[in-house]
Amino acid sequence: MWKSFVGVAVLGLLVACQGDDSAQETDLFAEETTITELPLTSVSLDNLEAFQPASNNGWQVVGDAYADRTKSHDLSVSEGTGILVSQGQDAVLRTTWEHGDMDLVLEFMLAKDAQAKLRLQGRYEVSLNDSWGQTEVTPESCGGTGRQAPSENACKAPGLWQHIQISFKAPELDNNGNMVSDARLAQVILNGETIQQEVTLAEASATDASPATTPLVIQGQGIAIKRLEYKQYGGDQMALRNMQYAVYEGMYRNPDTLASLQPEETGSTDTLSFRVGIQDRDMVFSGEMEIPRAGNYLFRLSTGGESWLYIDDQEVVNNQFSRNYQQFFYGGRYLEEGTHPFRIVYANRDESLVLGYQGPGIPWTTLTTVASYRRSKEVDPLPIVVENEPVIQRGFMMHGKDKNAYAMSVGLPGGLNYAYDVNAYAPLQVWHGDFLDVSLMWRDRGEPQLEQPMGANLPLVGVPTVAALSGENPSWPDSIGADQNPFTQRGYRLQNGLPIFFYHYKGVAVEDFLHATPDQTGLQREVSFDFGDTDKQELMCLLGSGRTIEQLPNGAYAIDGKRYYIENIEAAGHEPKIRQSGGQEELVVPVSGDSQVRYSIIW
Structure with missing residues (x-):
């Protein structure tokens, strides 16, 4: 008995993911479900059995990894399994399996100044160097090919988990093994941004007769890998x-x-x-x-x-x-x-x-x-460029799968950007690089009214920052109805071109100000509370939320499985705490009087 299913996705390029056909496939459709991609083959990182023994020198299997983003080549580990780490000098790891055309997915972490690379078929390089904070991309930047620079710097801060998808097309060979057409990268997506497309690759050391399939090579030091999956094509x-x-x-x-x-x-x-x-x-x-x-x-x-x-x-x-x-x-x-x-x-x-x-x-x-195929008219990008002054743009913005109608985007000189929900009074997402593409607001009819971040954006939880919680383990409010908004006397004013958002909640005046950190690497947030003549009550201020939150050895907090950092918390003497709510963890600080909560968001 089989069951069909229906799933929906926007028309566009989807990275294909099919498992190794060396084993008998199970029927994915025996249970009713929604699938828009066939699964990848997952490489076990509980041991080194998927890699050639002679190449294991310098690599080890660990349970967790931590990199201090401020210290060069700092990468420490803890015992366990599930994560592959290289701390050796330019260590080389070769898979036991070989590949031709392949899609590859990798989740990895880099130490500061780490130098690592993938060599597809052992020959074609994709850089995994730490390039966070670089203002100019080069062929050696993360996602570069050694000859072709990525279109933008989508690299995250050292110590955070990153995600790369590579669609590789192997060279075509004649019957004698001689190359007929070059290898190419059909697409590289780093942290959600397409940074390479249809790039012809040159071998690091070309040979006259190259085999059709050869191993994948991972090389470098200061890199941790917690997910390695692939799909091969042919036949x-x-x-x-x-x-x-x-x-x-x-x-x-x-x-x-x-x-x-x-x-x-x-x-x-x-x-x-x-x-x-x-x-x-x-x-x-x-x-x-x-x-x-x-x-x-x-x-x-x-x-x-x-x-x-x-x-x-x-x-x-x-x-x-x-x-x-x-x-x-x-x-x-x-x-x-x-x-x-x-x-x-x-x-x-x-x-x-x-x-x-x-x-x-x-x-x-x-x-x-x-x-x-009935093609829609191509819409050219319409970028808003931030030069010497901050730029503010209102519009709709996608937040996860939902269209947020209350987004205000703010672009700062130097390539720091954020979007803020002026209904829930909370940051929606942050990103480095160029500001906004507003072509879907102004081209043709502009019906979608969408402003689109032009860099690798980091979605934040987007729920109210301040709440009064009562009862045993209450849930944090996750939405604000437009006609049932608890915030009054709302608005914003400008300070040096940047908005300071203000509102009243349960009689307490709240101000929220985001600006660049002193070193320009992230955003500093200052949430101020003025209780005035109201009865003293305890409010809670939400700093971050995710599946997991952990305090790191340097005092910072890694949010949502090391997706971003909350650092340099100052909360009028109050210590932040991690609470459980609705299957998520939340980093909060109590507020009980006139005070300010200050912290940095780094990604």
Whole structure:
């Protein structure tokens, strides 16, 4: 028994992730779930068995790692398993497995001034050097190739966990092993920012005859790795055969209706495209899928009208009557090797039909023709440039999966930026680098009204900063209704071009001011409280929230699994404490009188 599912994502490039096909795959779709990517192969870091013994010198398996961001090459460890660390001088680690075309995902931590690199197929370099704080990127910056600099510096502070995704295309070789086309990086994403795209790679030491697959090499010192996953590609792809089409007058929301109707046009076709049919008509494609090997196959469908995909007479994808041709709907099935009948039903309202799939050893591949995709007009970026004075911009902003309608973005000279929720009175996110792209506010109709950070942004929790808590282990308020806002006398004023946000909460006057730290590496936040004539009461001030919070040896706090730091806390003599709430940890300080809470946010 199998179950189909539906998932939704914005149309765009998705890094494909498929596990090693050397082992029998389990049916991912046996349970109802939502999947938009096939899983990667995860390399165990509980030991060094996935790496060649001769290359283990300088590498060790540990339970945790800590790097003081202010001390060069400082990286200390604690006993345990799950994290791979190199503290040796330019230590080299080679995998026991080899690869050709591959997607690679790595979560890593760098010491200050660390120098490390990945060598894809042992030859093609991607830098993992510490480049945090660099104002100019070079080919040696994190994510560079040794010859090609990244498009921006998305590197995080030393001691924080970072995330890199690499899509690598191996060189094409002739039958004698000679190179026909160069290797390339299809894409590199560092901490959520695309920093390399379609970059041709040169070998560090070229050879006339290179093997098609060779090991991955990790080299350097002052680096810790807690996640290493990959997906390899190669082999035959799916083929579509014996395709027929039928066009029906009208469009129906129930595909079963067509069984009782006579088509007004039928025929055979060698392509999948809406252009085979007629606008404002229902279309049905049918044929056979030739599956090259058994495994999990994931499909995505994007259409300008109602659509369904059936395989073996079972529904696999249903677009839920959507006409948004920029949105993919997902469904999957475990398919045995061989022939499987398929059928696509499509209401051709807006003339766009795109069907793609991903399978064992097969990256995302489009089955429809290029001409079957209705392209939206490309929108050129419209950046707001910060020069010598701060810049403020109001607009909508995505915060996680939600559109926040109360965002105020502030750009500081020197490349520090933040967005603030002027309804909840809390920072939403922070980022280094360029300020905002407002093309979705001003190009064409500007309907999305979205301002988009132009650097690698760090989302913060975005809930109210101040709360009065009562009872045993109460939850922190997680939302503020526009018509039930507890904050009164709200607004902001400018000081040297920067906003100071102010409001009253339970009779207490609160001011919130964010500005650059003295060394320009992060933001300093000052939250001031004036109780006036109100009865003395204890409020709590939220500094940070995440899955885990830990105090580090240097006194700083690592928030949300070492995603960012809270440092230099001053709270009128009160000590911060970590509390549990709703499955999260929160760093808070009590406030009981006229005072100021001051701390730094470093990422």
